[in-house]
Amino acid sequence: MNKKVYIVILNWNGWKDTIECLESVFRSKYNNYKVIVCDNCSNDGSIEKIRQWADGKLKANITDDPRIAFYTSPAVEKPLQYLEYTREQVENGELSIDEPPLILIQTGKNLGFAGGNNVGMRYALAKSDFDYIWLLNNDTVVQNDTLLYLLEHVKGKPQMGICGSTLLFYDNPDKVQAFGGAVYNSWLALSNHIGLYQDYNVPVDYLEIIEKKMDYVVGASMLVKREFLLDIGLMCEDYFLYYEEVDWAIRAKKKYVLGYAPSSIVYHKEGASIGSSSNPLEKSFIADFYANKNRVVFTKKYYPWLLPVVYSSLLISIVNRIRRRQWSRVIFLIKILFSLGEYRHERN
Structure with a gap:
């Protein structure tokens, strides 16, 4: 070989x-x-x-x-x-x-x-x-x-x-x-x-x-x-x-x-540069943002008929972030949920 x-x-x-x-x-x-x-x-x-x-x-x-x-x-x-x-x-x-x-x-x-x-x-x-x-x-x-x-x-x-x-x-x-x-x-x-x-x-x-x-x-x-x-x-x-x-x-x-x-x-090391983690409590802002945003992007592309289910699960995610007092994450989840324009996290 x-x-x-x-x-x-x-x-x-x-x-x-x-x-x-x-x-x-x-x-x-x-x-x-x-x-x-x-x-x-x-x-x-x-x-x-x-x-x-x-x-x-x-x-x-x-x-x-x-x-x-x-x-x-x-x-x-x-x-x-x-x-x-x-x-x-x-x-x-x-x-x-x-x-x-x-x-x-x-x-x-x-x-x-x-x-x-x-x-x-x-x-x-x-x-x-x-x-x-x-x-x-x-x-x-x-x-x-x-x-x-x-x-x-x-x-x-x-x-x-x-x-x-x-x-x-x-x-x-x-x-x-x-x-x-x-x-x-x-x-x-x-x-x-x-x-x-x-x-x-x-x-x-x-x-x-x-x-x-x-x-x-x-x-x-x-x-x-x-x-x-x-x-x-x-x-x-x-x-x-x-x-x-x-x-x-x-x-x-x-x-x-x-x-x-x-x-x-x-x-x-599991996402050392961007703070990815299997534990949602340890996930960085940028990792949390794209993990949730792309649930919608991917579903729209391949399974659009399942969007209502995904949106419902995002509502649950919002409730969890409120319980943790992660207010900045609550805001981006609401923007994703209601598709309020093209919402992006600063990439650099």
């Missing part, structure tokens, strides 16, 4: 997480890959910090948990060669023939999850020399065989368009965040990660059931086939944050199936 893989990592004000992720990625046992880091117009000096790391002038922050630190230390050999592009150069095809291990792309503005990752995928499509793209969250650490197991699982399965990994909580690696994907409830416009909070040491012997159950692959780790991209297209940029994965999956449903590689392990 010598298929070329582009690993696309999106950064937004999260250089500490990103360079820890890169330390693990560049220790991969699979060697035919290039890494693309897309920076969504960070204002914390992320690009400069990543440059310093690649030059060997800045060390990554390594966890004290030896189960995870094993995959990030000792540090990979530096310096690492890299090239830097703007989004305009990528979109105009102004790319170098020579390709170092690391490509840095400045997107120029905060394009959101889909928009930022799409820039990296457009680079790969412009080069036209790859077989797979691995979309990997920057707030992750991977084992050195994580990519190998993904590639092994999709081998010989032409209808498998996207494959996911076993996601474990970075701060509690004995607990599962997701067995590859999630189940989507179209009535409530909400998702549930398969296996959430289960003990990881309990063997999973129902792979086929999980793959049939999955409505989409969780975006923290998605191995995407080149044929899938050429056929279905890039991720939809209407959402900015959340619902991109389920939108992608529903567009491809009649042509492709989803996969899950159980032995492909990813330790995930």
